[in-house]
Amino acid sequence: MIEASDGDDRGDGTLLDGLFATPAMARLFDDRARLQAMLDFEAALARAEAAVGVIPAEAAPAITAACDATRFDLGAIGLAAADGGNLAIPMVKALTAAIGGDAGRYVHWGATSQDAIDSGFMLQARSGLDLLVSELTAIGDALDALAARHAGTVMAGRTFLQHALPVSFGLKAAGWLSGVTAARAELAHVRATALAIQFGGAAGTLASLGDKGPAVAARLAAELGLPLPPLPWHGDRSRVARIATALGLTAGALGKIALDVALMMQTEVGEAFEPAAAGKGGSSTMPHKRNPVGATLALASARQAQALVPLALQAMISEHERAIGGWHTEWVALPQAFRLTAAAAAQVRVIAEGLEVDAARMRENLDRTQGLVLAERVMMALAPTLGRMPAHHRVEAATKRAVAEGATLHTVLAADAEILATLGADGLAALFQPESYLGASDAFIAAARDAWRRGNEPRGG
Structure with missing residues (x-):
């Protein structure tokens, strides 16, 4: 050295x-x-x-x-x-x-x-x-x-x-x-x-x-x-x-x-x-x-x-x-x-x-768009019934209406009888819980941490 x-x-x-x-x-x-x-x-x-x-x-x-x-x-x-x-x-x-x-x-x-x-x-x-x-x-x-x-x-x-x-x-x-x-x-x-x-x-x-x-x-x-x-x-x-x-x-x-x-x-x-x-x-x-x-x-x-x-x-x-x-x-x-x-x-x-x-503050910022960040989740929930592209167009129109009216996306979607019938009131509400829409995040975090710990292990001589 x-x-x-x-x-x-x-x-x-x-x-x-x-x-x-x-x-x-x-x-x-x-x-x-x-x-x-x-x-x-x-x-x-x-x-x-x-x-x-x-x-x-x-x-x-x-x-x-x-x-x-x-x-x-x-x-x-x-x-x-x-x-x-x-x-x-x-x-x-x-x-x-x-x-x-x-x-x-x-x-x-x-x-x-x-x-x-x-x-x-x-x-x-x-x-x-x-x-x-x-x-x-x-x-x-x-x-x-x-x-x-x-x-x-x-x-x-x-x-x-x-x-x-x-x-x-x-x-x-x-x-x-x-x-x-x-x-x-x-x-x-x-x-x-x-x-x-x-x-x-x-x-x-x-x-x-x-x-x-x-x-x-x-x-x-x-x-x-x-x-x-x-x-x-x-x-x-x-x-x-x-x-x-x-x-x-x-x-x-x-x-x-x-x-x-x-x-x-x-x-x-x-x-x-x-x-x-x-x-x-x-x-x-x-x-x-x-x-x-x-x-x-x-x-x-x-x-x-x-x-x-x-x-x-x-x-x-x-x-x-x-x-x-x-x-x-x-x-x-x-x-x-x-x-x-x-x-x-x-x-x-x-x-x-x-x-x-x-x-x-992170949660406050997440809620700032009044549910818009969960639009994909709603679209994917509707896709098996409506088809992916029709579901996309339906939710996209709802997001534009929510922005124009200053309403939450949940409120706008709940006013759509077909969507409500498809998902149910409780089912629709559950889609707007961000904590349950983190996908494989826990697995990815664990993998990254494991890779780091393996990097810390001493190498064999």
Whole structure:
């Protein structure tokens, strides 16, 4: 596990980190942590090559001891990178100078800049994925509890932002939970299958190491605790693209929750609210406001994270053995995607763990259309006798009359002698009990919760 640095020197500044990053993820992907990850590669490479006999055994301890990012001038390395086109070139030069003597001659032996940069990123990505999986676990546990607690809390289901049919808030929470379950599984899968060392030398052949290249690569992978791929992947950016895509999918699942909560917090709806806190959600001019600031920041972060995914996908179409620009876009896009996804997760966790649910308002809103949300139920009850389409037309006409007259749908239908004769007074009245028209909701909630719990089970070794 990479330890994030304590410094403030981040590539994108710190002013907006409180909005679009978490402290842990920002530290993990700040400039010093990026440099340290590349230095970890250089130290591991020296140890691997010394073990295989490629470089003198005494060179490895000296190189390893010097691979400490706090000993280097980040600003100078950053400025010098412009001449070579990447950070590894000035880093290797500075590291070599810092070591000096005979050991300095063996720094970066047989490697190329992309080996250090890509392997360093993989070390950071491993820790970043672990942070996100941990956060999603907390979110999922909170949503699991909401789904169980509100399985019988009836509310209006909405399609095209209009009342559709009765649903339970537990089912809505189960839908959120299902998205988080899938996202966490994808992150875990990518961690297990996409991470790998990068080690191919100048053009992916390790020719400079003679017949010892494969042995060094295997030892290097063991040193870094990363998988050894079948071959170097300088020109195959699918591993990075898969990580980016997993982040985008995660951001989507989080953004869905945030958007639903923001809509439920609307004044005219008022069905659920982010947890209140001193100074949270206020307006600079309107003292009465309780804005959905957590959902807002989660949405903004999620949308930005998703917008970065195409950059990683585009980088897959690269030129020959090393790209001219595509690979370079990953250096900004992927760290930022990690920061943004973490920011969205942090906000959604607060929302999920402290969501205030107004069940009475949910029922009040459900009743607002005076039975119209149960029109489908009446239609299906009439269909065996009248036929589905005739029943549809009959109930549709009744709904229009109910709206025009400001009457309940039940009242209008009860005035229709044929309908009353078909369903009976008690039968018709029973159709307007929304609690009994939730279909397979309980089964769906149980299935979502079961999938989450199975995801929490430890995997066999």
